[in-house]
Amino acid sequence: AQSVTQLGSHVSVSEGALVLLRCNYSSSVPPYLFWYVQYPNQGLQLLLKYTTGATLVKGINGFEAEFKKSETSFHLTKPSAHMSDAAEYFCAVSNNNNDMRFGAGTRLTVKP
Amino acid sequence: GAGVSQTPSNKVTEKGKYVELRCDPISGHTALYWYRQSLGQGPEFLIYFQGTGAADDSGLPNDRFFAVRPEGSVSTLKIQRTERGDSAVYLCASSLSSHNEQFFGPGTRLTVL
Numbered sequence: 001a002q003s004v005t006q007l008g009s010h011v012s013v014s015e016g017a018l019v020l021l022r023c024n025y026s027s028s029v030p031p032y033l034f035w036y037v038q039y040p041n042q043g044l045q046l047l048l049k050y051t052t053g054a055t056l057v058k059g060i061n062g063f064e065a066e067f068k069k070s071e072t073s074f075h076l077t078k079p080s081a082h083m084s085d086a087a088e089y090f091c092a093v094s095n096n097n098n099d100m101r102f103g104a105g106t107r108l109t110v111k112p
Numbered sequence: 113g114a115g116v117s118q119t120p121s122n123k124v125t126e127k128g129k130y131v132e133l134r135c136d137p138i139s140g141h142t143a144l145y146w147y148r149q150s151l152g153q154g155p156e157f158l159i160y161f162q163g164t165g166a167a168d169d170s171g172l173p174n175d176r177f178f179a180v181r182p183e184g185s186v187s188t189l190k191i192q193r194t195e196r197g198d199s200a201v202y203l204c205a206s207s208l209s210s211h212n213e214q215f216f217g218p219g220t221r222l223t224v225l
Contacts, residue, residue: 049213099160100145104152
């Protein structure tokens with residue numbers, strides 16, 4: 001069985017500061033890993049995903065994540081936060097891209 | 113309208129009633145997924161269709177929940193004898209085929225009074 005733990009239900013950063021959202025996963029097989037963003041009253045949008053190959057994955061809006069097998073982590077980062085990054089972020093794991101298990105989410109607040 | 117659409121956007125019902133939630137996937141997408149998102153939680157997998165058949169329904173919480181996709185396009189999630197605990201946002205997603213990116217709809221917010 002797979003599962004995801006997102007450390008920190010709320011993260012607050014200043015505009016221009018580094019964004020770091022933590023995700024640890026559990027999977028009995030090599031995982032597929034995803035980060036989704038959910039803006040208020042909108043559907044989930046894929047930021048980036050890791051399936052195989054390069055462990056540093058670049059996504060949309062300047063976000064990236066690194067798959068670290070030894071740490072079972074897939075933390076999401078962005079060098080410089082923008083006000084428009086304020087949203088809910090979800091990490092998800094799948095063993096085949098059909099059955100995704102989501103974390104509880106992290107709400108990112110960006111202060112001016 | 114190229115995205116996944118869901119209707120209604122909001123549904124309020126009374127305990128014990130029957131409800132149907134509809135999902136229109138992106139045209140040409142063969143895979144369709146239903147998730148449930150409770151307040152303060154991430155989406156929880158319910159069921160996955162490949163074409164007309166339910167390839168994995170292991171996430172349906174009990175036999176009050178049922179979903180169909182008779183023509184391999186539109187899907188309906190059906191909930192019988194609704195309970196207050198069923199209150200949540202029900203999300204639908206579709207993908208070109210299995211193992212491709214899932215595109216999510218805006219969800220249906222179900223409130224059971």
